[in-house]
Amino acid sequence: MIEFTIDGKTVQAERGESLLKIATEQGFRIPHLCYHEAVQPYGACRLCLVEVTQTSHGRKRTKLTTSCNYPALEGIEVVTQSERINKNRRMIIELLLARAPKAKRLQELAEEYGVDRVRFPTSGAESDHECILCGLCVQICRDVVGVDALGFTGRGVNKEARPPFGEPSTECIACAACVEACPVDCIKMEETHTLRTIVRWERTLPMRVCETCGYPFAPTFQLMHFAKKIGKSLSDFRVCPDCR
Amino acid sequence: MQPIRSVKQLESYRETLRKGRDPDRKIISVCTGTGCKAYKCDDLASALQAEVKSQGLSDKVEVVPTGCHGFCERGALMVTYPDDIFYQKVKPDRAAEIVEKTFKGGEILEDLLYVDPVTGKKIAKESDIPFYKNQQQELLAAGRRIRPDSLDDYLAIGGYAALAKVLGEMKPAEVIDQVTKSGLRGRGGGGFPAGVKWKTCAEAPGDIRYVICNADEGDPGAYMDRSLLEGNPHSVLEGMLIGAYAIGSTQGYVYVRNEYPLAVSNLNAALAGAREAGLLGTDILGSGMDFDVQIVRGGGAFVCGESTALMASIEGFVGEPRAKHIHTVEQGLYDKPSNLNNVETWANVPLIINKGVEWYTAIGTGDVSTNPWGGSKGTKIFSLVGKVNNTGLVEVPMGVTLRQIIYDIGGGVRDGKKFKGVQTGGPSGGCLPESFLDRPVDFDELTKAGSMMGSGGMIVLDEDTCMVDFARYFLNFLRDESCGKCTSCREGLERMYQITNDICEGRATPEMLPLLDELAEVVRDASLCALGQTAANPVLSTLRYYRDEYEAHIFRRECPAKSCKAMIRFSINERCNGCNLCLRNCPYGAITGEKKKGDTYKIDQTKCTQCRICFESCKFDAVSIDTGVMR
Numbered sequence: 123m124i125e126f127t128i129d130g131k132t133v134q135a136e137r138g139e140s141l142l143k144i145a146t147e148q149g150f151r152i153p154h155l156c157y158h159e160a161v162q163p164y165g166a167c168r169l170c171l172v173e174v175t176q177t178s179h180g181r182k183r184t185k186l187t188t189s190c191n192y193p194a195l196e197g198i199e200v201v202t203q204s205e206r207i208n209k210n211r212r213m214i215i216e217l218l219l220a221r222a223p224k225a226k227r228l229q230e231l232a233e234e235y236g237v238d239r240v241r242f243p244t245s246g247a248e249s250d251h252e253c254i255l256c257g258l259c260v261q262i263c264r265d266v267v268g269v270d271a272l273g274f275t276g277r278g279v280n281k282e283a284r285p286p287f288g289e290p291s292t293e294c295i296a297c298a299a300c301v302e303a304c305p306v307d308c309i310k311m312e313e314t315h316t317l318r319t320i321v322r323w324e325r326t327l328p329m330r331v332c333e334t335c336g337y338p339f340a341p342t343f344q345l346m347h348f349a350k351k352i353g354k355s356l357s358d359f360r361v362c363p364d365c366r
Numbered sequence: 367m368q369p370i371r372s373v374k375q376l377e378s379y380r381e382t383l384r385k386g387r388d389p390d391r392k393i394i395s396v397c398t399g400t401g402c403k404a405y406k407c408d409d410l411a412s413a414l415q416a417e418v419k420s421q422g423l424s425d426k427v428e429v430v431p432t433g434c435h436g437f438c439e440r441g442a443l444m445v446t447y448p449d450d451i452f453y454q455k456v457k458p459d460r461a462a463e464i465v466e467k468t469f470k471g472g473e474i475l476e477d478l479l480y481v482d483p484v485t486g487k488k489i490a491k492e493s494d495i496p497f498y499k500n501q502q503q504e505l506l507a508a509g510r511r512i513r514p515d516s517l518d519d520y521l522a523i524g525g526y527a528a529l530a531k532v533l534g535e536m537k538p539a540e541v542i543d544q545v546t547k548s549g550l551r552g553r554g555g556g557g558f559p560a561g562v563k564w565k566t567c568a569e570a571p572g573d574i575r576y577v578i579c580n581a582d583e584g585d586p587g588a589y590m591d592r593s594l595l596e597g598n599p600h601s602v603l604e605g606m607l608i609g610a611y612a613i614g615s616t617q618g619y620v621y622v623r624n625e626y627p628l629a630v631s632n633l634n635a636a637l638a639g640a641r642e643a644g645l646l647g648t649d650i651l652g653s654g655m656d657f658d659v660q661i662v663r664g665g666g667a668f669v670c671g672e673s674t675a676l677m678a679s680i681e682g683f684v685g686e687p688r689a690k691h692i693h694t695v696e697q698g699l700y701d702k703p704s705n706l707n708n709v710e711t712w713a714n715v716p717l718i719i720n721k722g723v724e725w726y727t728a729i730g731t732g733d734v735s736t737n738p739w740g741g742s743k744g745t746k747i748f749s750l751v752g753k754v755n756n757t758g759l760v761e762v763p764m765g766v767t768l769r770q771i772i773y774d775i776g777g778g779v780r781d782g783k784k785f786k787g788v789q790t791g792g793p794s795g796g797c798l799p800e801s802f803l804d805r806p807v808d809f810d811e812l813t814k815a816g817s818m819m820g821s822g823g824m825i826v827l828d829e830d831t832c833m834v835d836f837a838r839y840f841l842n843f844l845r846d847e848s849c850g851k852c853t854s855c856r857e858g859l860e861r862m863y864q865i866t867n868d869i870c871e872g873r874a875t876p877e878m879l880p881l882l883d884e885l886a887e888v889v890r891d892a893s894l895c896a897l898g899q900t901a902a903n904p905v906l907s908t909l910r911y912y913r914d915e916y917e918a919h920i921f922r923r924e925c926p927a928k929s930c931k932a933m934i935r936f937s938i939n940e941r942c943n944g945c946n947l948c949l950r951n952c953p954y955g956a957i958t959g960e961k962k963k964g965d966t967y968k969i970d971q972t973k974c975t976q977c978r979i980c981f982e983s984c985k986f987d988a989v990s991i992d993t994g995v996m997r
Contacts, residue, residue: 164851165689165851165852165894166852166853166894167852167853168853168854168893168894181739186892188689191691192689193692206891209887210854213854213884213885213888213892214853217853217854217858218853218857220857221857241877242861255851255853255856274684274686274850276850277667277669277846277847277848277850278845278847278849278850278856278859278860279856279857280850281849281850281851
């Protein structure tokens, strides 16, 4: 265990643990969009900026850095709120809001941080719930679900998270983990009694219907994927978790 | 050749090489660097070789096609040793005459000599030409005397002596100590002390360590590393070998742009030569050290010059940077301790070992005896381009002033125009005005001034450059090269580009100026990697030193440099003598008038596209450009 301070309060943690994780557990509020405890910190949204004072090579320096991927180190001093931090957070919220003006989570953050207007032209009607490139869908699909159906293409503002070649996904199992994880709700899901569609990836798959209650409980491909993972067969999943 | 198995064998082989070379034999060194290739230097070299042979001078004269000589402005170039006669703008068809008159007859061909633009005098000797006279070539000099792909040539001028010294006499820790004491700082731009980096890497836990050479030079207009790799690849390789020994690495990588085919090919030749001679492989020079180097060719993404993105790219992933809270010297390539330095840094290493810390620290600024950040030592290669008379590669000691580089070496601003600024450090460097010309050039001074050393790009701007347009140009480059991972860099650069574009096109509102200020600071402070953190420099520095130009654009719709099309209008003034050249050249038929003196030519503003052709073709200065007139 090592010791360091967050806003003056001494805390103990494992060396190398995520500052954001520790701070959140300790009750400090640090905003974030691309951080999810199920995956490695990615450091893309830049909202979780904090100030860290550290001595290295004999020089004491304070820097602005993201807390999600900053490792807990002995003796560092972490500040989670300051005018400098807020100034940067406000601009980041404004930049993201210009990209995805209708995202509820961004609107809430804007209100919290007093971002009362967006000074950049927004791209117009089509930017309804636009992706903010937080990367959570890509990471979760790859590292948690283990399907790796998504990736990044392009650079700069032309970067996109999508299935290979921009074509409808052929790998997606419609598990909807990405739908759940997306902080700006830009990955929509539609369900009928027998089909589930992940709209953004243009993937429609049949649902498995519970043999007991007759209710569709999971996409067949998802069940096949997990059955394979745990060494069982699809026939082991005839009934929904409620009826099991 | 037989592999060289010991330091002793290396020295005796070197001795044999030297004895086999006639010291009285004259050398014609022909630059065959990439710049001169455009001037048919390869044809020139072969024509000279053929002439030397056919005129029976093979015993007395040797033609050596070498790497870049630096004075690209004057290509194709050749210089003779030991006479030091410098011929410029040489065409292949002059080969016979050169060999006959200069080498048989001892006559100097006047029309091939360099003419000093200041004095108007012809200069015969290379060492008398201001461009060369005011440089201190330590890294580039060797490359002008050797065939880049020849190990023998490199050995004959003392190559791999530093490696021999290190393997024969020094412990790894002593090597690191020497490099630290030399004050060598990373030439890729960061200026991190190389010795400190090496030490951390050597001490990081783990059994596998990598050394990496960053040759992903991507700055528009900069080619220092390219020329070093093309001209003297063995010097870079020797530096890497010494680093590998010091750190305890058995595998090295050179990450080089695929757009540098000559560098790749010369480096491959160097690797093959070194392997054959036993300078790469197992038990190098009988020391027990194993080391080899692999070339990885990059696809040309600017961001892959960033160390973590570069390592991701070597591993086969998308070149996206990651946060360096855990340094790459501890967890880098394949999560192993990795020591990355750029081409020029590696090339400095043999020099330090051969000539010693005392010699090296005598060059440059500050005092590094107790603090490796205490100064900038050694020389630095700059690629001097833009509106300067002598464009090319220049190597100077750290601490010379910008004025010395731009005026003494560069010959000042082109066409008698007024100096406006100089951008140092590549696309994400800042632009410094005239008041900084007498500041010394080193890592810390440039950073203090709001610019940076970068990897050594230096672009000179004259009075015709609009500084808002300048900022817009680099923002356009950077927004395209941003990997798009982090919000501040991706969105921030795009928005800054849009704002500068609005300013240049006359659409800006007064609120845009403070917004640009604010945005630039956030991009600098909040971005993930060095690309984003420095990308705002062109904006921050121009806002700081040329704010009046932004204000003129926004508040008065004026472009002081008369360059932004939306804010200028062309007209024909009373100096017109009716020659009608403008009328004939105008591609849009916007000019009307009769070909006679006294007639008033007119430009139809509805047809004019501000292409500047009339302005540039007029011999009588009769085309005026007005600004501040919204059309």
